Amino acid sequence: MRPSSFIAVVGILAVTSFLCGETAIRASESVAANDPALIARGEYLARAGDCIACHTAPEGKVFAGGRAMPTPFGTLYTSNITPDRDTGIGRWSADDFYRTMHEGRFPDGGLLYPAMPFASYTKVSRQDSDAIYAYLLRIEPVSQKNREHELQFPYNNRSLVLGWRTLFFTEGAFKPDTQKSDEWNRGAYLVEGLGHCGMCHTPINALGGNSEADAFKGGLIPMQDWYAPSLTSNKEAGLGTWSIQDITDLLQKGVSARGVVYGPMADVVYNSLQYLSDADIRAMAVYLKSIAQDSPKPVVSRLPHAESSLLVSLGKSVYESDCASCHGLRGEGKPPHYPPLAGNQSIQMDSAVNAIRMVLNGGYPPGTSGNPMPHGMPPFSVSLSDDEVAAVVSYIRTSWGNTGAPVSAAEANQLRAAPLQ
Incomplete structure (x- = not known):
């Protein structure tokens, strides 16, 4: 066979092989x-x-x-x-x-x-x-x-x-931690991979990127004016002190004895988490509980003489008039539908954005199979002035042992124009 004929035959075989391979792939x-x-x-x-x-x-x-x-x-x-x-x-x-x-x-x-x-x-x-x-x-x-x-x-x-x-961006694959259980690794895979929880709960810089070292440390969600709290700090949304049952209830139902989801997280529960299996939700809970870190600091109010201040006095009056019927005079709440405010870490975060927005806009947790008729919070943006919103949020953040900082009327005014989400 001449070299040219040999090459032609090889070429035909190669094309045939390629086409057969492509057909096999499609099939x-x-x-x-x-x-x-x-x-x-x-x-x-x-x-x-x-x-x-x-x-x-x-x-x-x-x-x-x-x-x-x-x-x-x-x-x-x-x-x-x-x-x-x-x-x-x-x-x-x-x-x-x-x-x-x-x-x-x-x-x-x-x-x-x-x-x-x-x-x-x-x-x-x-x-x-x-x-x-x-x-x-x-x-x-x-x-x-x-x-x-x-x-x-x-x-x-x-x-x-x-x-x-x-x-x-680093292209890669999920690598199980051999020192952890299969359940923990499943939870890590869902949280870090498919669930892409870090998209919101990791701080985003001016270039729209984030650092792996800051993973899950919380940050303001751009253009939405909601704060996605840190999942690693028990001072924010860290779940280290929560029971596995309370975590799974929050993720799957949207309400638990320790808190309720609102805003963008309510959409996540409604569209996604409520449909996951009990085993997968529990795996996520196990993983999330493990990454939370204790923040042992003395419980000292950041507003000296809070009860005697004019700001908190006004806030107390607004709270007793508009909030106490659901959340209790001492912030004890009526869980799971009306979450406690006393000792609620989400109320005491450095960022008061979410607390202000809830007073202004109110909202509902998601309607889920585990909580099909959620109890909502009414909006107070029409009935309360900026001063009154700031006062009641300051009162909640500094009362009953809470150690948050007071907020200003300017902060409340700025968030009045935030997009409803």
């Missing part, structure tokens, strides 16, 4: 996509990842994208992840989907903006990624083009994401 994906168990697992994992919260616009079709995501750099719009072949992910392979989750890149190599939590999703296993992909292929396709982002210059230059990735 394998087709089989996987029709596996009911895999699809059901994918639906569960998509819930764990709270995909619906971002990829479904208000009044929009499920997973069709188009949700506005305001950032300090402009507005991003989420993408269509339904299996529509022209506007969604219908032409993606399982490899394409995994690359997007794991590397933060589109199938063509384009860079995702980090509003997509690929820095957390990089820890998601290939098996779990494939299951989510199989589920998404089975949902109703929606023909809806992705909306162009509205970013300020120079942030509309997507190549700048390369610099962000260099500073803040």
